[in-house]
Amino acid sequence: MGNKGDDKGRILLSITDWDPDMWRAEFAKAAPGRPIVLQPDHPGDETIHYALVWKQKPGSLANLPNLKAIFSLGAGVDHIFHDPHIPDVPIVRIVSDDLSMRMSEYVVWQVLDHHRLGPRYRRQQQNRIWHEDRRQPAANEVTVGILGLGVLGRDAAAKLLALGFRVTGWSRRPHETEGVETFHGKEGFGDFLAGADIIVCLLPLTPETKGILSMSMFARLKQEGPLGAPVLINAGRGGLQNEADILAALDRGLLSAAVLDVFQKEPLPADSPLWTHPKVTVTPHAAASSAPGAIVPLIVQHIEAYERGEPLTNVVDRATQY
The missing domain is CATH 3.40.50.720 (NAD(P)-binding Rossmann-like Domain)
Incomplete structure (x- = not known):
């Protein structure tokens, strides 16, 4: 399940409809050694610091006391707000060329x-x-x-x-x-x-x-x-x-x-x-599909900048949900 002693914390990949293995493989290349998991070890898992989501199952991000930020893997963020149990942490949109x-x-x-x-x-x-x-x-x-x-x-x-x-x-x-x-x-x-x-x-x-x-x-x-x-x-x-x-x-x-x-x-x-x-x-929701090879390096850059003490960018306004 990864090195729980890693002071940078683990990353939770919480997605439906997409193949998680593609995303995990890209993270292994972009951030070797950083643990990424598909679910918490247990309720109240303190080792998870970040969540990467696409249409996550309701409640899947709850009870993570050290969660610092949620990243959307798609262009929109409305899929996140379908979950009534979203924790009160920053939600970040990824702006990708x-x-x-x-x-x-x-x-x-x-x-x-x-x-x-x-x-x-x-x-x-x-x-x-x-x-x-x-x-x-x-x-x-x-x-x-x-x-x-x-x-x-x-x-x-x-x-x-x-x-x-x-x-x-x-x-x-x-x-x-x-x-x-x-x-x-x-x-x-x-x-x-x-x-x-x-x-x-x-x-x-x-x-x-x-x-x-x-x-x-x-x-x-x-x-x-x-x-x-x-x-x-x-x-x-x-x-x-x-x-x-x-x-x-x-x-x-x-x-x-x-x-x-x-x-x-x-x-x-x-x-x-x-x-x-x-x-x-x-057309079958194909206008702008998220490519793991393009999105993952940007997320890693966001996380590394945040851990250097820089502010998160493209943070969603919860009042407008954008």
């Missing part, structure tokens, strides 16, 4: 696919239809609105600006992002929605944002743009969306298409109408 790049790749891929009429051409190919559509808007005629201007949102915005798109952004609090027209708060939400041709949702899931992608939002979207009705791309969290409302908005023409990487229930049930709706693209 690798995660940012993966998310931006996904966003650019889906934006370009709809901008360049990819779904239409695939349907035409299936039906062996040759139809030359000479009118395709230029990138600078299309406005991509990004919901959420955190690290991921700002990186995606920079990539889209480089391709020539007009980019706007909305966040709960004011943010200044070079080249992006920004809106914030309830007072700026309507103006943001009225200008977007493609909406990319990268918001964190918090009590304030839960269910934000709903009919009350879709009814406020512009209806005539260079792509027709707006396209919705959600690569944030499944809890942000009302899936029945998305389907209704597609059928009513309030949305022209929806790209969904996350869902209210995962895996997406086989009987979900999202699988077969002609205007929906489903």
